[in-house]
Amino acid sequence: MLSNFVYPWFNLVVWLAFGVFFGMLVLRLIFNYSDPNPFGKIGRFGFKVRKITEKWVYPAARFFAMYRIDTRLAPLLTIFIGFVLTYFFTQIVWNTFFVIDGLTRGIVAGNPKVLIGFILYGVLSILVLFIFIRFISSWFVFTRTTFLGFVKKVTDPILLPVQRLIPPIGMFDISAMVVLVLIGFLQSLVMNIFVYQ
Numbered sequence: 001m002l003s004n005f006v007y008p009w010f011n012l013v014v015w016l017a018f019g020v021f022f023g024m025l026v027l028r029l030i031f032n033y034s035d036p037n038p039f040g041k042i043g044r045f046g047f048k049v050r051k052i053t054e055k056w057v058y059p060a061a062r063f064f065a066m067y068r069i070d071t072r073l074a075p076l077l078t079i080f081i082g083f084v085l086t087y088f089f090t091q092i093v094w095n096t097f098f099v100i101d102g103l104t105r106g107i108v109a110g111n112p113k114v115l116i117g118f119i120l121y122g123v124l125s126i127l128v129l130f131i132f133i134r135f136i137s138s139w140f141v142f143t144r145t146t147f148l149g150f151v152k153k154v155t156d157p158i159l160l161p162v163q164r165l166i167p168p169i170g171m172f173d174i175s176a177m178v179v180l181v182l183i184g185f186l187q188s189l190v191m192n193i194f195v196y197q
Contacts, residue, residue, distance in 0.1 A: 001101060001104075002097035002100055002101055003094060003097040003098050003101050004101075006097065007093065007094055007097050010090075010093060011090050011093075011094075014086060014089065014090055014093075015086065015090070018082060018083065018086045021056075021079075021082055022079055022082070022083075024049060024052060024053050025053060025056070025057070025075040025078055025079050025082075026075070026079075027046075027049050028046075028049050028050060028053050028057065028075045029072070029073075029075040029076065031046035031049060031050065032072035032075070033072060034046075053075070053078075056078050056082075057074045057075055057078050058074075060074040060075070060077040060078045060081070061074035063077070064077070085136065088132055092125075092128075092129055092132070095125045095128075096125070099118055099121060099122040099125060102114065102117070102118035102121070102195065103115060103118045103119070103122070106118055113194050113195075114194060114195055116194055117190055117191060117193070117194025117195040118194075118195065120190045120194065121187055121190050121191060121195075124183050124186055124187050124190065125187070127154075127155075127158070127183060128180060128183055128184075130151045130154050130155050131155055131158075131159070131176055131179060131180060131183075132180075133148070133151050134148075134151050134152065134155050134159075134176070135176050137151075158179055159175055159176060159179060162175040162178055162179055163175040166178060
């Protein structure tokens with residue numbers, strides 16, 4: 001029931017929040033190129049927009065500066081990253097609701113096969129979440145005592161063999177994408193064997 005009744009509202013709220021974020025960054029991009037009078041109303045408003053969005057745009061601007069790309073374009077990269085993160089976040093929440101609904105259905109029906117199927121599906125979903133966390137936090141230093149260190153320990157046995165088979169292409173490491181595709185295949189296999197039959 002969560003995936004049918006709660007998730008659509010949750011999804012709407014999250015995408016509306018992204019819409020506000022998108023609007024602020026588009027305004028910042030416009031102000032970056034128009035450079036209004038800082039003492040006028042528009043200039044003061046532009047300063048407020050820059051101040052609010054600075055913590056989100058600064059990492060992208062620093063990345064652009066490293067490769068000598070116009071840093072005024074940094075809001076575009078920030079919008080893209082925000083879109084990707086919003087999409088994956090909503091998918092992770094939908095997956096969580098789907099697993100909770102499935103486990104509830106298996107318990108109510110007293111069907112251990114469905115219960116096992118959704119438990120396996122949930123474990124694979126947690127693995128997908130960990131790989132996603134590792135991917136977006138790849139610029140942090142992993143230490144054994146942090147949560148990211150735990151994520152690294154869990155995902156290393158799966159990612160390292162694939163990284164040996166498929167080395168990075170330039171600066172792009174596609175091994176995580178290959179693993180995610182394989183996990184997606186395993187999830188559909190689990191659902192077909194345990195739940196849908």
